Amino acid sequence: MINYPEMEKKWQKVWEDLKVYEADPDNRPALLVTAALPYVNMPQHIGHLRTYSTADLLARYMRAKGFNVLYPMAFHKTGTPILAIAKRITSRDEDLIKELKMYDVDDESISKMVDPLYIADYFATVMERGMRRAGYGIDWRRKFDTIQPMFSKLVEWQFFKLKEKRLLSQGTHPVGWCTNENNAVGQHDTKGDVQPEIDEETVIKFKDVDSDIYFACATLRPETIYGVTNIFVDPKARYVIANIEGERYYLSKNAASTLSYQKKISVESELIGDELLKKRALNPITGDALPVLPGFFVKDETGTGVVMSVPAHAPFDYAALERLKVERYSMPELNYKKVIEVKPGSEAKSGEEINREIPALGYLELLNADPNAPDDVLERATKALYKEESHRGIMIEGPYKGAREPEARKKIKLDMLREGKAFSIYALSNESPIYCRCGQKVIVKTIENQWFINYGDEAWKEKTRKLVGNMKFYPGKLKEDFGMLVDWIDLRATERAQGLGTRFPFNPDHIIESLSDSTMYMTFYTFDYILFANSVKPEQLKPAFFDYLFDYTNDIGKVSGDTGISEEAIKKCKESIDYWYTNTDRHSAPDLIPNHLTMYLFIHTALLPERFLPKQIVVNGFVNSEGVKMSKSFGNIVPLLQGAERYGADPLRFIEVTGADLDTDTNFSVEALNGVYSRNEFLYNTVMSLGGMQSGELKHIDYWLYSVLNRKIREVTALLDEMSLRNAYTGIYYNSVSELQWYLERGGNNALVMHDFLERIVLMLSIIMPHFSEELWHMLGKSTLVVKEQWPKVDDDMINPVEEESENVIRNTIYDVRQGMELSSKIDANRGRKVKEVKIIVAEPWKAEAYNILAEKKDIGAVMGDPAMGKIDKERLSKFLSQFAKRINALSRLNAISDEALMNGFADSKEFMEKKIGSGVKLEKEAESKSARAARALPNKPSIEIVWE
C-alpha cells in the first residue's frame, strides 16, 4: 500500500533542496501565476485546496509546455476579522475556542490570541506549512503580508495616483450604526449575523394649511401621491415640531431622534398626536387640502410617524378608513382614487371576481379578508399588491401617465426632490429590527466626507470594458459576467475607522479598506525579494520608485537619488517586473468575482501601462463535503494539515480539481478517494511488474495501445488548453487505467510498450499528483525530476483509427454474441442445450463502400447509380441500403476496415473471444459463408450465428 504522507514528504524535501520552484528571469517566455492570497483569520481546510491546486496545476502545465513560471504566495492581514477574533478571545468565546482546537491550536497559543498581530503571524505560519505540505510549486522567497510597512508603500502610491487621476471622490454614505458603541455595524456586528439592509425612502412635504409647518410623510411609493386622501398619525404618540435643515416639520419624537443621525435636526416643541387631528394638510402635487386622521397602524418608531394615506392602493390605509367609518368618526367624504392600473390577466389567479376599482379592497378579497383583518393579513395583501403593481402596473395619473410603475416612481420622486417638495432619508428595510451585539437597536447614520473610489467614472469603465474584451477567461462565460459587473460597479467606500492595514493618506485616522488595498499586490511579488535582499527600508520606497517601475518616469538617476536605493537594485526590480508582469494568470473562487476581481481589473487599467494589464482570469467552484457545503455549523470541516496526513495531498488535490468542471462545485468524498487509491495502486503495481516482462515484436494490441496513447495526448492537451480539467483527467487517468486493463486482458505483455505508455501517463499526471508521479517516474528508471520535464509530444504516425476501430468491433461483437446467446437460450427449442459454436461472418467489402457513399449523399438512388457499385447485384444492394433509409440523415462515415484486416484481427483474438464467449468461434467471410444469416453482416458489424448442439 502506498504511504502518501511519507512519499510526499520525501519528494518535497528533494524539490526544496534543489530549489526547483525558485524562478528567475531567463530566456524562456514568462508566466506569473497568482491565486488570491489567503486571509489569515483561521487555518485553511481541505476545501481551500481547490483554488491553489488549480493554479498549481496550470503553473506546472505551462512550465511543462516551455514557459518559465513563477507561482508566489502572500498573506492577507488587513481588515477587521482578525480584530474580531482577538475580541472574542478576550471575552473567552467558547465556540471560537472550540473551533481553534479543532484546528489543533494549543491552549498557550490561544491565550496569546488577545493580540491581533500574534493571530496574524500564527495563522500565516500555519497556512504556509499547509501549502508546503500540499506540495505546491511556490517560490517562497517572495512571501510578504499586507500590513508589512514595505507593502504599505505600494498601497499608498496607489492612492496618491488614484487621487491624482481624480478617481477618488468624497460624499455622504449611509451605514448601519450603533448609538451605544458609536460604531458602524456590519453583518458580523449584529445579533444573529443579520446584514443591515438600507433602503432609501422619500419624505414628502404636506404643508399645514394654517402654518408654515410641513407634515413629513415617509413613503416607499411616492408615485401614489395622486391618490392621497388624507394624512394618518397616531393620536397617542408623542410628536414634535422640528427644524430640519431650515424648514419646520411635524414628525414623531422617535423619528426626530433617529433622523438626527442623518440630518441636522433641532426640536422646537413637543405635542401629542391627538393635537394634529384638527389640522389640514396640502398635497404638494395636487394642492388638495386633506384631513388628518387617526391611523390604527401608525407607529411612531417607523419612518416619520406621519403617513400619507392612499386607500385605493394600500390595504392598511383602506382598512383604517373603513374602520373609522364604522366608528362613525367625523370626517369628510373621501374619494378613493386609483392611480395605477394593472395589466389584465395577472392578478386574480383563481379567476375570482375581485374589486378592480379599489385594488386594496380587491387584494383583501383575494385573501378572503375584510378591513377588520389582522395586521399580518393586511401585510400579506400589501405585499401582493405592491409586487403585482411593480410588475405590471401602469400609471394612469399625472405627467407619467402610461409609464410602467417602477419608472414612474423613480421619475416622480426625482421631480419632487428637485422641486423641493420632498427629501430622502435612509431606513433599515429588514423585516424585523436589528440589534447590535451589545444589545442596542441598529439605526442608519450617514457618514459625511467619506472617501470613495469612483468606479462609476465612465471613461474608466470604458477602458476596463476594453480590457475585459482582450482578456482570456476560464470558464469563458466570465467574460460576459465581468462585462456586466464593469457596468454595474459604482462608488465604493475605501476607508474605514478600524482594522489592520495601511493608513489612508488623506485621513490618517482611517485605514484603507481591505479589498481596496489588495488590487495590485501581485506586482509586488516581482520585485519584493530584491528589495529584501538589498536591505531597502520602507521609507525609501517613495512614490518615485514606483513611478519608475510603472513607467511614469525613466530617470533612474533621479529615482536613485530621491530614494537612496542603488541604481543597480532599482534596475533589477525593473527588469524583473518587465519580465514577469507582462504575462499573468489569476486564480480565485467565485466569491471574489463581483468585488476583488472586478476592482483588480479597474485598478490595473487606471494605474498600470498597457503591457502590465491582466491577461487571464481563472475561477474555480467551491468544494462540498459528501454533497453538502463545508462549514463549521455542519461540523464537516477537515483542516488541511490533518487532511493531508489522513488522505494524502495528491489524492485530495486530484479529486478536488478534476472531480468537477471548473465552474461547478466539486465534491469531497471518501468514495471518490477510494477510487483514486485503488487506481493508483494498480498503476503502482503495474510499474512494479514491468521488470519481469519481456519486449518482443509488436502485436496488434500493442499498436492499439500506442494509438490510444497518442490520440489521448492530442485530445487531452487540447482539453487542458481550454482548462477543461475534468474531461482531460477522465482521459489521462480513468480511461488509461481501463485501457491498460483491457490491454493486459487481451494478452498484451510487451514491457517496452507499457513503459512508453506509463511514462507518458505519468508525465501528464505529474501536474496534478506531482508526488505520486515523481515516485512512479523514478520507478520507471528515470533519474531526472518529473516536475521539471516537458509535456509529452504526440506521435501522429502512431495514431491508427483503423486499429482502434477494429478493437471496437471485437469488443462489440463479443457483447452482441453474449446478448444473443442469452436471449436465444430462452427459446423452448434450446432449453437444456449448449452452444456448439458461434459463427462470425464478416461483411463483403462493398458494403462499407456503399454505406459511406450513402452517408455522404443521403440518397439511396444515388448510391445505386454510383459507378463504384456497378458490379454489385442490384437486388442485394437495394436490400442492404434500404435498412438505413429511416435514419438516413443521421448516418456518418465510418472508419472502414478492410475485410482482410478485420479477418486478421478476429483471427488474432480468436482465443480471447472464445474465452469471453465460452464456446468455439468460427470465422467466415460473407461471400463464402453458407449461413442463412450471412447477408445480415454489416460493415464493422459482422453477422453472428449461434449454433446449438
Add this chain to the structure above:
RNA sequence: GCAGGGAUGGCGGAGCUUGGUCAAACGUGCAAGGCUUAGGACCUUGUGCCUUAGGGCUGCGGGAGUUCAAAUCUCCCUCCCUGCACCA
C-alpha cells in the same frame, strides 16, 4: 426587490454554444457470479420498461410550440441556488 445561474437514471454529474451517431460520458452506489477467505480489495456481468438472437417502447422539472427529428431551439409556468457594498 434587482441581477445572475440551475432543474438530466439510486446518487454526483456530462451532454445542451454547432438539434440527429443519447437509455444518456465519467465516477459512485446497488445486485449476481468469480476470486478468495477479508485488504479503502480486485475481475466479470447486470442495474428505466418490454423482448424466443444484436430489437422495441418510454424517458432528461411541468405545459405548449418549431422540425422529418429536441435533453438540446422558442414561449409560458413551478421550484431551487448565489451575489447585492464598507464585508473579507
